[in-house]
Amino acid sequence: MAPHYQATTLIASPSYPNAITWSSENLVAVASGHIVTILNPAALDGPRGLVVLRPSNPFPIGAINREDLFEPCLVSTCLSRDTEPCARSVSWSQQGFAPNSGCLLAVCSGDGR
Numbered sequence: 001m002a003p004h005y006q007a008t009t010l011i012a013s014p015s016y017p018n019a020i021t022w023s024s025e026n027l028v029a030v031a032s033g034h035i036v037t038i039l040n041p042a043a044l045d046g047p048r049g050l051v052v053l054r055p056s057n058p059f060p061i062g063a064i065n066r067e068d069l070f071e072p073c074l075v076s077t078c079l080s081r082d083t084e085p086c087a088r089s090v091s092w093s094q095q096g097f098a099p100n101s102g103c104l105l106a107v108c109s110g111d112g113r
Helices: none
Strands: 020-022 028-032 035-039 049-052 087-092 105-109
Touching: 020 087, 028 087, 035 087, 035 105
Parallel strands: none
Antiparallel strands: 020 028, 028 035, 035 049, 087 105
């Protein structure tokens, strides 16, 4: 008896709750790190497409001037920012939004782009 599941290899494992989504035209998008892999469950020989997130300059939101770093209200705060791009959430539109009347994929990255 044939197994009821199929397997494929991803570049990295998904690490956010909205990292996997299924479209109404039978495509699966999996966000893992800086790459979103688009799979066709009917042909898992390889990915149908890849979306690669490139590094960009971060938004200046929350930027703190150097002279303000040692203010008493910030002394116990640890400020850090991820420098590598990361896909946090993916979502498919309804059919008809893409130029070929297909589904459009929206990707939200860790830096809000």
